Amino acid sequence: MWRMKPKEHWRQFAVRGESEPAPGYVGHSPLPYPESWYMLMPSAELGAGKVATRRLMGQDVVVYRTASGQARAVRAHCPHLGAHLGHGAVRGENIVCPFHQFAYDADGKIAEVGRGYTDKPKQSTLPVLHCQEANGGIFAWAGTGPPPWAIPEFLTPRHTPARYVTYDVPTHPQEILENGADTRHVLLLHGYGAAPRPAVLEGHILNQDIDLIRPIRPLPPLKLRAEIQHYGLGFSTIRINIAAVGLEQRILVSPRPVEPWRVHMAIGASIRITPPYRSGRGEGDLAQGVMKAVGRAMHPFVTWLLMREVNSDFQIWSSKKYTNPPRVAAGEGPIGPFRKWAQQFYPERPVRLWGNVNDPF
Ligand code: FES
Ligand SMILES: [Fe+2]
Numbered sequence: 298m299w300r301m302k303p304k305e306h307w308r309q310f311a312v313r314g315e316s317e318p319a320p321g322y323v324g325h326s327p328l329p330y331p332e333s334w335y336m337l338m339p340s341a342e343l344g345a346g347k348v349a350t351r352r353l354m355g356q357d358v359v360v361y362r363t364a365s366g367q368a369r370a371v372r373a374h375c376p377h378l379g380a381h382l383g384h385g386a387v388r389g390e391n392i393v394c395p396f397h398q399f400a401y402d403a404d405g406k407i408a409e410v411g412r413g414y415t416d417k418p419k420q421s422t423l424p425v426l427h428c429q430e431a432n433g434g435i436f437a438w439a440g441t442g443p444p445p446w447a448i449p450e451f452l453t454p455r456h457t458p459a460r461y462v463t464y465d466v467p468t469h470p471q472e473i474l475e476n477g478a479d480t481r482h483v484l485l486l487h488g489y490g491a492a493p494r495p496a497v498l499e500g501h502i503l504n505q506d507i508d509l510i511r512p513i514r515p516l517p518p519l520k521l522r523a524e525i526q527h528y529g530l531g532f533s534t535i536r537i538n539i540a541a542v543g544l545e546q547r548i549l550v551s552p553r554p555v556e557p558w559r560v561h562m563a564i565g566a567s568i569r570i571t572p573p574y575r576s577g578r579g580e581g582d583l584a585q586g587v588m589k590a591v592g593r594a595m596h597p598f599v600t601w602l603l604m605r606e607v608n609s610d611f612q613i614w615s616s617k618k619y620t621n622p623p624r625v626a627a628g629e630g631p632i633g634p635f636r637k638w639a640q641q642f643y644p645e646r647p648v649r650l651w652g653n654v655n656d657p658f
Contacts, residue, residue, distance in 0.1 A: 318616035320467035326557035331642035332440035333531030336551035350383035352555035424651035459565030480630030
């Protein structure tokens with residue numbers, strides 16, 4: 298029987314032999330890194346006092362959780378003599394370097410020096426990233442200045458907690474998100490009837506609704522509405538409403554660029570079942586409890602269905618090239634408006650994670 302592994306699992310979409318299609322690019326990218334929030338890891342994988350290392354834009358980022366539960370993300374290499382803090386430890390609210398045991402606080406300042414030191418080195422600050430925990434994930438802001446917006450909470454207490462699966466795909470965040478605008482592929486690759494509505498652009502948010510029809514012969518076709526929202530190029534939400542069976546699925550997507558043309562993509566899914574009747578007085582506690590239990594029981598299956606669908610996208614992404622300008626035919630989805638909207642996330646100067654003049658790394 299299929300089972301979701303409790304921790305993130307990795308699927309590698311890489312070349313396995315000459316008969317396999319090659320990735321579009323290796324080690325370089327026709328698109329720079331976009332400025333955005335990216336999910337570093339699911340919250341559940343980082344307990345209090347734990348330290349982990351993740352890649353972001355060609356750099357190691359060390360993620361740790363303090364004793365009081367704060368998640369933080371810092372540059373991996375200690376500003377003192379360069380040891381990797383991924384081998385360090387958490388002491389109270391600080392991270393401690395394994396080499397000379399300097400402890401760094403929330404702002405990256407030295408809170409304590411190691412035993413035997415009488416002074417702190419001058420101008421020695423550990424660069425920190427803006428961090429936010431939302432939707433069961435730990436997000437970091439990768440941009441030239443402070444984050445101009447925050448990650449919105451997308452799940453309510455009535456939804457099952459999001460289960461995340463992480464994929465390693467040779468592609469770029471923009472290519473992944475373009476999928477929502479490319480409504481023809483929904484029919485031709487996934488087999489759904491798809492009627493797109495125009496994309497609605499609101500600054501860093503792009504809204505795209507699609508009415509979908511899934512033929513499930515001999516039953517009547519299933520009608521769904523997918524409401525997609527991109528918040529920059531590093532975090533998207535998809536709300537899928539299957540009104541006929543009282544099921545709402547909420548999907549969270551964060552394609553984190555780890556190297557040029559390589560993405561670690563987290564997909565989280567959550568569901569909410571609504572009772573097939575309306576009492577007029579809202580849903581009672583008992584009905585809510587039962588529906589939540591049904592939701593939890595169905596969750597692995599619904600997630601598996603989603604992953605099955607996404608696997609066909611991975612095959613395309615992991616070997617495609619970036620076509621610019623796109624040769625779009627009449628009647629296709631809003632690929633042009635999506636590309637124009639995406640431009641705002643590429644600052645004139647390349648995004649530097651630790652945009653700090655003092656940074657020797
Ligand atoms: S290298 Fe980190 S304290 Fe010395
Ligand atoms: Fe797709």
